[in-house]
Amino acid sequence: MRTSRPWMTQAATRTTAVHIHHQTNDTTWRSYMTIRRAWPCLVFGAACLCPLPIQAQSYPERSIRMIVAFATGASHILAIALSEKLRESLGQGVVPDFRPGAGGNLASALAAKAPTDGYTLLLTSPTIAISPSLFKNLGYDTFRDFTPISLLATVPNVLVVHPSVPAKSLKELIALAKAHPHKLNFGSGGVGSGSQLGSELFKALAKIDIVHVPYKGASIALTAMLGGEVDMVVSTVPATIPFINSGRMRGLAVLAPERVASLPKVPTTAEAGMPQVVVITWYGMFTRAGVKPEIVERLNTEIVKALRMPDIRASFAKVGLDTAPTTSAEFARFLREETDKWARVIRDADIRVN
Structure with missing residues (x-):
């Protein structure tokens, strides 16, 4: 029995009665799992064949600030663990800056004002995909202000x-x-x-x-x-x-494509005939839009390397976190799909925040 993984959809169908677009599972799920299995080879093979540009090799030259949207729970665990691993691999301090408030939006708005030099990271949750459909004046634009680095973990x-x-x-x-x-x-x-x-x-x-x-x-x-x-x-x-x-x-x-080891007797929504009902809580790392691609690549490489370490995987598993490293492009696609999915749900259910 395998633990569940984040569901990264690529297609949608419409449910006429409720005007909600379903997102399909099987093809996308198999594709995503294939990518994840091949990813370590791709990362380290590319690293050997294609040296990073000089700027990425010298980065970072000072400490990095990691703005964290929540001060407790999974966000805190992820921030502390990753900051330590990144400090070791990057040779500079990575300092968590916990900025809870407004359901995670305070941290995102703060990160959106940071310089585009790669020295500010944002660790946040699905809030960044959901809030644009709920609030008019967020202080940030999810796709204009940020570059996704990697998905980190899912629950x-x-x-x-x-x-x-x-x-x-x-x-x-x-x-x-x-x-x-x-x-x-x-x-x-x-x-x-x-x-x-x-x-x-x-x-x-x-x-x-x-x-x-x-x-x-x-x-x-x-x-x-x-x-x-x-x-x-x-x-x-x-x-x-x-x-x-x-x-x-x-x-x-x-509410996932696969059963989870901690609840082996509980079937999935797919087994119950509702494969479209997939709800994954996820955590991801971002930086500012405009950060040089080679720096984003360096950050992605080191984060993925950390997430694949046995001690990190084991410690996260103890608290119910399933590590889920991706490429920057994969995370960007996943973010767009999540944003569109919840926008439709919010619209069709007429959810309004006072």
Whole structure:
């Protein structure tokens, strides 16, 4: 059994009833996995054959600032681990600068004002792909202001229900919701949060009518479900494992193309007949747009090298992070697909942030 990987789509189909474009899995997933298996050979083979330009060889000549969008959780773990590995490989300090606030947008706006010299990095989450469809005045433009360096890690999500809900599978949940429209509800970490968007995607593709109950944070939504306040929540796998294993929550489906090792008995949405419902929480590294390509390449090479180290992979796995290094171009395509995907969900669900 393999752990889930980030889903990088390339095609879309339209669901007429809800006007949401599905994104296909199989061809893209096989292609992406082929790229990932070949990537180490490509990186190190190219490094031997094509020396980097002199500027990239001398870079960096001073310390690098890594602006981090969140001060706790996976972002903190990634920032500390990668800053240490990059310091060793680059020969200069890489200093994490934790700037939480505004759901990650504060850090992105700050990074967008940095010089285009490669000495400022941004470590952030899907916020950078979601926020442009929710807010008018962000202080940054995802595609104009940043150059993607590499995807770093992913965390699969799972759809869980309270034990009192008489549904033992995703199909049974859909049938229950259709038999009792507007009776079931789902909790989320707030309006426009990833947990809401994941639930809205499922709701639209299943063509069911369930009520959104927003809370001030994903952990609060999970607590509310434990208390029986809501019927369903979409959350990250690591956050739900203790409750699923203790029977306080029931995992109906992992929202990923493959099952996860930590929840071996929970089927995927694809197995349940809904392969389009894929919700991956991811983390990526960016720098400013305009940074010289050879510097971006140097940063990508060192980050990928760090992510493939056994100690990094093992330490990340302990907290539910699956390392997911990519090329800069692959990450750019993935970012565009994620941005377009969530823009459609936000539009079709008419999600508005006050």
